[in-house]
Amino acid sequence: MDRMLVVVVDTEAKAVEATNALLELDGDGSISVYERAIVTKNANGTTTVKLEDERGPLATLAGTELGSLIGLISGPAGLAAGAAVGLFAGAALDIHKARINDDFVDDVAKQLRPGRFALVAEIEEDSTTPVDSRMESIGGIVFRRTLSDVQRTLREEHLAAMQANLMQMKAELAQIHADRKAKLQEKINELDSKIQEQLRRSNERREEAELAEKAKAEALQARAEAQEAKAAETHIQDELHK
Numbered sequence: 001m002d003r004m005l006v007v008v009v010d011t012e013a014k015a016v017e018a019t020n021a022l023l024e025l026d027g028d029g030s031i032s033v034y035e036r037a038i039v040t041k042n043a044n045g046t047t048t049v050k051l052e053d054e055r056g057p058l059a060t061l062a063g064t065e066l067g068s069l070i071g072l073i074s075g076p077a078g079l080a081a082g083a084a085v086g087l088f089a090g091a092a093l094d095i096h097k098a099r100i101n102d103d104f105v106d107d108v109a110k111q112l113r114p115g116r117f118a119l120v121a122e123i124e125e126d127s128t129t130p131v132d133s134r135m136e137s138i139g140g141i142v143f144r145r146t147l148s149d150v151q152r153t154l155r156e157e158h159l160a161a162m163q164a165n166l167m168q169m170k171a172e173l174a175q176i177h178a179d180r181k182a183k184l185q186e187k188i189n190e191l192d193s194k195i196q197e198q199l200r201r202s203n204e205r206r207e208e209a210e211l212a213e214k215a216k217a218e219a220l221q222a223r224a225e226a227q228e229a230k231a232a233e234t235h236i237q238d239e240l241h242k
Contacts, residue, residue: 001124001125001126001146002122002123002124002146003122003123003124003125003144003145003146004065004066004069004104004120004121004122004144004145005022005119005120005121005122005123005131005142005143005144006069006073006108006112006118006119006120006121006142006143006144007118007119007135007140007141007142007143008108008111008112008116008117008118008140008141008143009116009117009118009119009138009139009140009141010115010116010117010139011117012038012040012117014117014138014139014140015038015040015117015118015119016038017138018119018134018135018138018140019036019038019119021134021135021138022036022119022121022123022131022134024134025130025131025134030125030130030131031123031124031125031130031131032123032124032125032220033121033122033123034121034122034123034124034216034219035066035121035122036066036119036120036121036122037049037050037066037070037119037120037121038050038117038118038119038120039070039073039074039112039117039118039120040115040116040117040118041112041113041114041115041116042114043114043115045114046074047070047073047074047112049070065122065212066120066121066122069105069120070120072105073105073108073109073112073118073120104143104145107143108143111141111143119140128144131144159195159198159199159202162191162194162195162198163195165191166188166191166192166195169184169187169188169191170188172184173185173188
């Protein structure tokens with residue numbers, strides 16, 4: 001199950017330890033880590049980001065769900081100056097791209113106080129126990145939220161409502177007097193423009209999601225091939241030593 005994971009700790013050393021623990025769990029097959037970053041809340045309220053994911057194509061997707069989550073938990077002061085600002089710009093404050101609810105963001109923001117650090121990651125896990133056990137052992141406060149289609153459902157319902165209103169307006173247009181037609185036509189044009197904009201944005205989000213899923217599949221395939229190659233090498237070494 002795809003999830004956004006946030007582990008809040010008191011020091012940078014513990015954030016690094018949490019990252020290493022996550023990668024160990026990925027290495028033994030307990031979970032899959034798609035992308036990750038360490039963030040810290042500064043005294044002035046800004047957030048500094050250290051991008052940790054350098055393992056292949058997912059590093060280029062930090063401006064989507066992971067970047068959106070980081071931008072959201074950064075709060076009103078936003079991201080501190082630096083390379084990460086450009087990386088997460090644009091999509092960083094889009095709750096829809098993060099595919100999570102705002103109560104999750106609020107819970108994380110309350111714990112990520114100035115001077116604290118957080119490991120932020122997108123992972124896949126079948127059980128929460130492996131991650132929770134490791135993170136709790138280093139004093140980490142764990143937050144997770146399943147990536148959902150709640151926001152997509154709301155957008156679809158909103159779009160359907162607008163389309164229904166548009167149809168009703170067009171039906172009324174044929175029945176009213178001429179002096180009212182111009183005003184109603186103006187409203188119809190305005191609503192139609194909003195619908196087209198919603199459709200455009202929905203298409204963009206769908207394309208972004210498809211790219212992200214493709215990158216995840218490629219990353220998992222590459223890891224599987226690397227594990228097979230390692231197993232084959234180990235077998236050859238064992239045969240040579242017999």
